[in-house]
Amino acid sequence: MFGIIRPCRHRMSEGMAASWVAHLCGLCLALRDGHGQFARTATNYDGLIISVLVEAQSAPADDRRRTAGPCPLRGMRTAPVARGEGARLAAAVSLVLASAKIRDHVEDKDGAFGRRPVAAAARTVARRWDRAGARTGGVLGFDTAVLLDAVGRQGGIEATAGPGTPLLTVTEPTETATAAAFGHTAVLTGRPANRAPLEEAGRLFGRLAHLLDAVEDLADDTRSGAWNPLAATGTDLAEARRLCDDAVRGVHLALQDVEFANSASGKLAHLLLVHELGRSVDRAFGGGECTHRSAHPSAPSGAQAGSAGPYGANPYTGNPHAPGDPGQSPYAPGGPGAPGGFPPPPEPPRRRGLLAGCLVYAGLFCTCQLCCREHDDAWSGQRRGPWCDKCGDCCDGSDCCCQCCECGECCDC
Numbered sequence: 055m056f057g058i059i060r061p062c063r064h065r066m067s068e069g070m071a072a073s074w075v076a077h078l079c080g081l082c083l084a085l086r087d088g089h090g091q092f093a094r095t096a097t098n099y100d101g102l103i104i105s106v107l108v109e110a111q112s113a114p115a116d117d118r119r120r121t122a123g124p125c126p127l128r129g130m131r132t133a134p135v136a137r138g139e140g141a142r143l144a145a146a147v148s149l150v151l152a153s154a155k156i157r158d159h160v161e162d163k164d165g166a167f168g169r170r171p172v173a174a175a176a177r178t179v180a181r182r183w184d185r186a187g188a189r190t191g192g193v194l195g196f197d198t199a200v201l202l203d204a205v206g207r208q209g210g211i212e213a214t215a216g217p218g219t220p221l222l223t224v225t226e227p228t229e230t231a232t233a234a235a236f237g238h239t240a241v242l243t244g245r246p247a248n249r250a251p252l253e254e255a256g257r258l259f260g261r262l263a264h265l266l267d268a269v270e271d272l273a274d275d276t277r278s279g280a281w282n283p284l285a286a287t288g289t290d291l292a293e294a295r296r297l298c299d300d301a302v303r304g305v306h307l308a309l310q311d312v313e314f315a316n317s318a319s320g321k322l323a324h325l326l327l328v329h330e331l332g333r334s335v336d337r338a339f340g341g342g343e344c345t346h347r348s349a350h351p352s353a354p355s356g357a358q359a360g361s362a363g364p365y366g367a368n369p370y371t372g373n374p375h376a377p378g379d380p381g382q383s384p385y386a387p388g389g390p391g392a393p394g395g396f397p398p399p400p401e402p403p404r405r406r407g408l409l410a411g412c413l414v415y416a417g418l419f420c421t422c423q424l425c426c427r428e429h430d431d432a433w434s435g436q437r438r439g440p441w442c443d444k445c446g447d448c449c450d451g452s453d454c455c456c457q458c459c460e461c462g463e464c465c466d467c
Contacts (some may be wrong), residue, residue, distance in 0.1 A: 056155065057099030058266050058334045059326055066325070072134075073322050077102040077109075077144075079122055080136030084145040089186045093149065096183065100263065101148035103326055104235055107252065108140025110319035111243035111312075126417045129430030139242055143194050147235045149187035150201040153180035154208070161209065162280045196238045204231035212281060217288040221297065224283045225264040232260030243315075251311035255327065258301040258308070262331065265298055266338040291339065298335045305331060 063071045081102045085093040109118060120137050124130040156176050159167040166172045184202055191198040204227035215224050236256025240248035268283045269291065275282035284294060306328050314320030 057101070058263050058338075059099050059103065059330050060334070061326065061330045065329075069318070070322055070325060073318065074102075074326075075128075076119060076134055077105045077136045077141070077322075079125070079128070079133060080141040081105055081144045081148060083122060083135060084137070084141040085148065088142065088145055088190055089149065089183075092179075093145075093183070093186070096145075096148045096152035098148055098151065100259075101144045101151065103259075103323070104144035104147055104239060105136055105140040106319055106323050106326065107236065107239040108138075108143060108242055109136065110314045110316050110323045111239060111245050111248060112140075113315050114318075130414045130417060131430060139194055140239070142190055143196060143235075143238065143242060146187045146190035146194065146196065146198060147201070149183040149190075150198055150205070150231075153183040153187070154205045156180045156183075157205065162275075162278075164278075164280070194238075194242060196235075196242075200234045201231045204228065212283070212286070215283070215286050217286075219287045221265075221283060221287050221289045221294070222261070224287065225261045228264040229257040229260040232263065233257040245313065245315075248312045251308045255305045255308040255312075258304040259327070259331070262298055262301045262305075262335070265294055265301075266334060269294055269338045295335070295339055298338075302328075302332045302335060 061074065066074065078097070078099070082094050082097040085096055112118075118136060118138055119134040121132055122135040124132055157180050159165075160173045160176050160180075163173075167176060184198075187201070188198045208227045211224055211227065233253040233256040236259065237249045237253035240246060240252050264283070271280075272282055272284055274280070276285060283289070284291070309324060309327060314323065
């Protein structure tokens with residue numbers, strides 16, 4: 055799984071977390087249904103934003119969710135997932151993004167990609183995904199040629215870049231590609247007035263994706279001698295940070311000109327593209343990690359004051375990130391589970407028997423769910439923290455629960 059926007063569930067209201075997972079799983083299943091099981095490896099956190107933007111600009115409808123079957127990544131639970139044109143467009147864009155990432159690994163000879171047989175197989179997969187993304191995009195009226203052209207130009211720009219080359223010259227192909235993808239969500243939903251601001255938001259998002267990837271890879275690239283845009287152009291981290299902060303502000307301003315028809319999905323888009331994007335910048339430059347710990351001696355591992363699992367509210371406290379008063383139930387009037395807000399998450403599952411629980415436990419272990427991320431207990435269904443969880447305070451310790459932002463976060467919007 056790759057992508058720069060990786061929100062911590064403990065910063066999201068219960069309804070938003072459920073909606074975010076619905077779009078992530080919807081993207082994964084759209085890749086599977088349209089392009090086979092192996093294509094699911096192209097699922098990424100940033101691609102689901104396309105699905106969110108399409109839904110946010112569309113009128114609310116009951117047919118935008120379907121119930122997906124059990125999956126090891128959800129602790130073998132069923133769940134409502136997003137479907138429709140947004141998920142399919144996100145799948146097309148994700149395939150092309152993944153093919154570009156594969157080519158980048160091959161050109162840099164990263165790890166196993168440095169071996170000729172692996173590199174040859176990887177190039178074959180990249181070409182196949184390019185064609186698959188073009189087919190899906192064509193059905194939706196989106197010409198992926200702009201994405202492929204950007205990928206093709208990237209190598210030539212990097213080959214000629216050197217000390218003194220403006221860093222934004224190197225990021226331009228990525229900016230162009232993401233601007234086209236963001237802008238087409240307005241075309242797909244019949245909202246032409248949104249196209250220009252979404253293209254601007256997409257352009258700046260692409261710039262951030264490229265820069266943050268370069269920052270995170272800088273140390274490894276320096277050790278291995280791989281090409282890195284910061285090192286190649288002689289750009290220091292202070293200048294890179296300035297460009298990133300400017301891009302975050304630009305995305306925020308551009309979104310203010312976008313009209314969302316679905317308020318719930320619009321809040322999620324705002325949360326991801328304003329708040330979580332800024333946190334991604336902090337994380338890349340050495341801060342902004344969200345950690346969490348139990349706020350109650352008998353609370354499940356990973357529980358925190360104000361947090362909630364996907365199957366119900368935290369039994370020990372209210373959710374301070376949910377709209378409404380502190381401690382208000384997410385299903386109270388004005389809460390995310392109320393009419394006009396996010397749909398409530400599924401009901402807590404029944405307890406499993408010994409044998410069924412052991413089978414699910416084995417699946418969680420084999421898919422690294424036990425040690426690497428939060429998961430549902432195989433027997434009780436309770437939310438558990440990862441075994442290797444690095445715990446601390448979730449946010450900055452402040453009691454921020456203001457109403458200045460529709461998504462429940464404090465901001466100057």
